[in-house]
Amino acid sequence: MIEIRGLEKYFGALQVLKGIDLDVEKGEVLSVIGASGSGKSTLLYCINGLEPIQKGSVLVDGSDVHAKDTDINKLRQKLGMVFQQWNSFPHLTALENVALAPKIVKGKSKAEAHDIAEKQLKHVGLADKLSVYPNALSGGQQQRLAIARALAMEPTYMLFDEATSALDPELVGEVLDTMRLLAEEGMTMICVTHEMGFARDVSDRVAYFHQGVMDEIGPPEQIFGDAKSENTRKFLANVR
Amino acid sequence: MNETISFFSGFNINDLWFLGEAAMRTLWISVLSISIGTVLGGFFGWLLYEGRLTAALTIAPVLDIFRSVPLIIQLVLFYNFAPIVGLDLDPFGSGVVILTIYTAALVANVARGGIEAVERPMRRAARSLGLSYWQDMRYVVLPIGGRAVFPAWVGVALGVMKDSALVSVLGYVELLKASQILITRTQEPFLILIIAGAFYFALSFPISRYAAKLEQRWAQ
Ligand SMILES: Nc1ncnc2c1ncn2[C@@H]1O[C@H](COP(=O)(O)OP(=O)(O)O)[C@@H](O)[C@H]1O
Ligand SMILES: [Mg+2]
Numbered sequence: 001m002i003e004i005r006g007l008e009k010y011f012g013a014l015q016v017l018k019g020i021d022l023d024v025e026k027g028e029v030l031s032v033i034g035a036s037g038s039g040k041s042t043l044l045y046c047i048n049g050l051e052p053i054q055k056g057s058v059l060v061d062g063s064d065v066h067a068k069d070t071d072i073n074k075l076r077q078k079l080g081m082v083f084q085q086w087n088s089f090p091h092l093t094a095l096e097n098v099a100l101a102p103k104i105v106k107g108k109s110k111a112e113a114h115d116i117a118e119k120q121l122k123h124v125g126l127a128d129k130l131s132v133y134p135n136a137l138s139g140g141q142q143q144r145l146a147i148a149r150a151l152a153m154e155p156t157y158m159l160f161d162e163a164t165s166a167l168d169p170e171l172v173g174e175v176l177d178t179m180r181l182l183a184e185e186g187m188t189m190i191c192v193t194h195e196m197g198f199a200r201d202v203s204d205r206v207a208y209f210h211q212g213v214m215d216e217i218g219p220p221e222q223i224f225g226d227a228k229s230e231n232t233r234k235f236l237a238n239v240r
Numbered sequence: 241m242n243e244t245i246s247f248f249s250g251f252n253i254n255d256l257w258f259l260g261e262a263a264m265r266t267l268w269i270s271v272l273s274i275s276i277g278t279v280l281g282g283f284f285g286w287l288l289y290e291g292r293l294t295a296a297l298t299i300a301p302v303l304d305i306f307r308s309v310p311l312i313i314q315l316v317l318f319y320n321f322a323p324i325v326g327l328d329l330d331p332f333g334s335g336v337v338i339l340t341i342y343t344a345a346l347v348a349n350v351a352r353g354g355i356e357a358v359e360r361p362m363r364r365a366a367r368s369l370g371l372s373y374w375q376d377m378r379y380v381v382l383p384i385g386g387r388a389v390f391p392a393w394v395g396v397a398l399g400v401m402k403d404s405a406l407v408s409v410l411g412y413v414e415l416l417k418a419s420q421i422l423i424t425r426t427q428e429p430f431l432i433l434i435i436a437g438a439f440y441f442a443l444s445f446p447i448s449r450y451a452a453k454l455e456q457r458w459a460q
Contacts, residue, residue: 045364048368050364050367050368073367073370073371073372074370076367076368076369076370077369077370079368080368080369081365081368083361083364083365083368085361087361087362087364087365087366089362089366089380089383089384090384091383091384091387091458100369100379101369101370101371104371104375104379105369105370105371105375106370133460146365149369150368150369153369153370
């Protein structure tokens with residue numbers, strides 16, 4: 001379980017998160033929507049400790065992400081993350097991209113790591129691309145590679161930061177399908193997304209962020225059908 | 241006129257051997273300086289990248305000095321003043337020290353550029369997988385950044401090899417000094433300089449060829 005309490009985040013004088021309280025249960029799929037600049041990405045970075053926080057706390061399965069004595073590299077193994085830019089390692093083949101972290105972080109043997117990598121690449125539909133370098137893959141394929149790379153660490157949670165925003169429209173579907181598949185398999189997911197169809201169909205809950213505040217959170221039927229917050233309704237009216 | 245009593249004598253096969261040996265000394269002093277200097281320069285480059293302000297105020301000016309003062313002046317100064325502080329180095333030792341520092345000063349900038357070439361999102365992606373700072377450095381930044389600045393590094397290495405000729409001013413008999421000795425004796429400067437040039441070319445060419453091959457392979 002991820003427990004966020006009174007989270008405040010500043011970049012210099014700019015307050016980007018203004019006291020976020022949020023629990024994400026195991027098995028839940030949470031979509032996070034909101035205008036650009038509302039602090040959605042920053043929230044994810046604070047959850048896996050890529051950004052320090054100024055106030056409040058983030059607990060992942062009871063471990064405080066931002067405590068000094070937490071082994072953050074170990075904790076991050078529970079938190080897979082997929083970014084807007086896929087960030088494939090250009091010097092490694094698809095198989096090596098996925099096998100790298102199991103090998104050096106988890107200390108798996110080369111053979112074990114390659115088995116894991118092969119399994120995850122099959123999982124995301126890239127079984128025929130094992131020995132291909134990223135520059136020979138499409139954006140959609142590279143993003144699925146990034147998903148496989150995160151899954152290879154056997155995370156409990158997956159964080160998606162606008163995983164489809166940088167893709168050509170015709171490639172969005174294959175990545176969303178992979179995310180749907182993970183949701184069906186019971187993965188706990190926090191998905192920052194602009195894909196309202198995905199948010200509505202796949203999520204258990206949807207959170208709307210507005211200027212660093214979580215303005216509203218509820219089941220998709222509420223957010224998309226009967227939003228309580230004026231801001232939410234305005235935002236949704238504009239994106240549709 | 242009897243040839244044997246002449247002080248001067250023509251170029252012969254032994255002289256070629258003599259030049260060959262000198263070329264090996266050029267190679268040796270270069271390999272040594274470039275290797276140590278690269279490791280040291282990598283470290284300095286990392287300091288410049290991570291330390292930013294502190295490094296900018298401390299090592300950056302020192303590296304600037306070594307980069308901008310002509311190598312021949314550094315060599316002569318170091319060779320003559322090192323004994324005063326108790327460092328009694330022969331020409332070879334002095335040459336290695338100065339060439340190493342000179343290489344390090346040049347490589348520092350290359351290395352910093354290499355680290356900078358690996359953008360923040362890439363590094364965050366690596367860290368998000370659980371890689372530690374040093375694992376990220378070793379398995380992501382080094383290979384990606386290293387490839388990005390490899391051509392620049394090759395340029396530095398080839399430059400240092402040519403500049404190692406300056407160690408001849410200290411009396412170390414590397415390729416250039418050996419050529420000078422032979423020119424004095426044989427009075428055949430053109431022939432000997434052409435041969436010496438060919439030796440330098442023979443030393444650099446395989447390196448640039450191999451480097452080009454590597455770059456080609458990485459670019460696939
Ligand atoms: N590294 C940073 N330094 C300074 N400001 C930042 C940084 N990252 C994000 N911000 C600012 O924080 C705010 C929230 O950004 P972000 O979390 O990326 O929003 P979103 O993902 O919702 O578009 C924005 O105003 C952005 O400019
Ligand atoms: Mg964002």
